[in-house]
Amino acid sequence: MIRDLILENRSYRRFYQEVSVKLEILRELVELARLSASAGNMQPLKYILSSDSRKNSLIFPHLAWARYLKDWPGPCEGERPAAYIIILGDTEISQSFGCDYGIAAQSILLGAAEKGLGGCMIGSIHKQGLREALEIAPRYEILLVLALGKPKEAVVIETVGASGDIKYWRDSRGVHHVPKRLLADLIID
Ligand SMILES: Cc1cc2nc3c(=O)[nH]c(=O)nc-3n(C[C@H](O)[C@H](O)[C@H](O)COP(=O)(O)O)c2cc1C
Numbered sequence: 001m002i003r004d005l006i007l008e009n010r011s012y013r014r015f016y017q018e019v020s021v022k023l024e025i026l027r028e029l030v031e032l033a034r035l036s037a038s039a040g041n042m043q044p045l046k047y048i049l050s051s052d053s054r055k056n057s058l059i060f061p062h063l064a065w066a067r068y069l070k071d072w073p074g075p076c077e078g079e080r081p082a083a084y085i086i087i088l089g090d091t092e093i094s095q096s097f098g099c100d101y102g103i104a105a106q107s108i109l110l111g112a113a114e115k116g117l118g119g120c121m122i123g124s125i126h127k128q129g130l131r132e133a134l135e136i137a138p139r140y141e142i143l144l145v146l147a148l149g150k151p152k153e154a155v156v157i158e159t160v161g162a163s164g165d166i167k168y169w170r171d172s173r174g175v176h177h178v179p180k181r182l183l184a185d186l187i188i189d
Helices: 002-008 023-034 053-062 100-114 127-134
Strands: 045-050 083-090 118-122 140-149 155-159 176-180
Touching (some): 023 100, 053 127
Parallel strands (some): 155 176
Antiparallel strands (some): 045 083
């Protein structure tokens, strides 16, 4: 089951924008992050939730999408995320956030996959712009944005070929292909 969920949990970048994700669902997803591992059990992460179109429109302009799809500027109006979870580090609790936010992000996205939703971790953020748009206090470091919604694209896993190229691509039918390295190439013996 965990394998199925992980296979389903691809990075989706186009959504049925009109299918809303309720705030209560976002709270349930953050609950999964709350229960996840944290270095030294410091639990320094905080979250901003957004599920309404006004707030979503303040977040969207500060995100960069799919760097390898050079001709694609990101999802168009109508295909944008219906919700976001912004992961923050509270510097009054800790000065370093290690892998905590990656673990939290994965818990949230696996939970979303289980609910038939999908999303994408966005680390390429115009942080100052986002801070100003949402009036995020200086005590919070912006770490990661999770875009969420009902996926409107197919994503297929491929094998990294002999060239070693790991760049994902989109084919003429709009299917997104993601090359993964072989298991034999990951395990060092
Ligand atoms: C820490 C992190 C940051 C990422 N940042 C971005 C980003 O800024 N923009 C984006 O479009 N995708 C981003 N991604 C998604 C990756 O491109 C994606 O995970 C990768 O292409 C593999 O696809 P998969 O998630 O479907 O396995 C990020 C992923 C991770 C783990």
